[in-house]
Amino acid sequence: MTFRRLTQTLFMTGCFFMATIFTQAAEICPLWPGLAPGETEKAPHVESAPGQATRVTSPELHVFVPENKTSTTCMLILPGGGYGTCFYASEGFPNAKFWNDRGMTAFVLVYRVPRPVDKPIYLSAWQDAQRAVRYIRAHAEQYGLDPEKIGVQGYSAGGNLTLLTALNSQTPAYDPVDELDKVPCHVNFAIPIYPAYVLDDGAADPNQNKGQNAKILDCFHFDEKTPPLCLVHGDNDIYSPLGSIAVYQQLHTRGIPCEMHIYSGAVHGFMYWDDLANAKSWQDRCADWVTSIGF
Secondary structure (H helix, E strand, C coil): CCHHHHHHHHHHHHHHHHHHHHHHHCEEECCCCCCCCCCCCCCCEEECCCCEEEEEECCCEECCCCCCCCCCCEEEECCCCCCCEECCCCHHHHHHCCCCCCCCEEEECCCCCCCCCCCCCCEEEEEEEHHHHHHHCHHHHHCCCCCCEEEEEEEHHHHHHHHHHHHHCCCCCCCCCHHHHHHHCCCCCEEEECCCCEEEECCCCCCCCCCCCEECCCCCCCCCCCCCCEEECCCCCCCCCCHHHHHHHHHHHCCCCEEEECCCCCCCHHHHHHCHHHHHHHHHHHHHHHHHHCC
């Protein structure tokens, strides 16, 4: 086992241990009143390991309220997993703790997996994300939040889902099912972390040509409710950082505030490595950006 692989294994083990402790304080909220759109059953999650869901038919929000709440801003966290797994423990709970430690309420979405058949790979997860934003906005007073201070942060496939949530809020992902669906689903800022499936040479898998001469997918609409974004990527990522650059270019052209950090030598999932000196502060950079835009 290489040192880097050992480091990742130890880190993941630590994440699961921390998640076991951290989940004790979590409120878990189902997203849909009955079956989720397109589903035929409500079944318990199937997991390949604790916190790694490989089949979800009943998506849910895990709610984390900080002990010392100092902010009316909240963060919706979208874990990654290639839309085949939802790594809600390793990419959800530790990041919720990061925001809790800064006085901010956090919500971790356990969205539906695996990828739907004969539909866009992101569709069921995107439906869940829009519904999650509506739930948070509708219950903002209950949690002591400002309904116009909702952020979203996601990783890999969750970064793709973050982009869909931030750029496409004026496009309904599903037909309304109840009164909650009258609530707007726009977010007020977004932080996609090494987003996957951004370019047309990597619409469902890693980029085949390192993103060279590729175009941004037309599923990203950049509508009138697109908020400020902070993009974070590694330059050795199998999901090319040119995807994040393409998003930045679109935002810059439209006059939408955007910050971007691309870390030299960083690979996909660099948040797990502790031996990249230049990338250790990536979370702090995100937090600084959130503060800089007034949240």
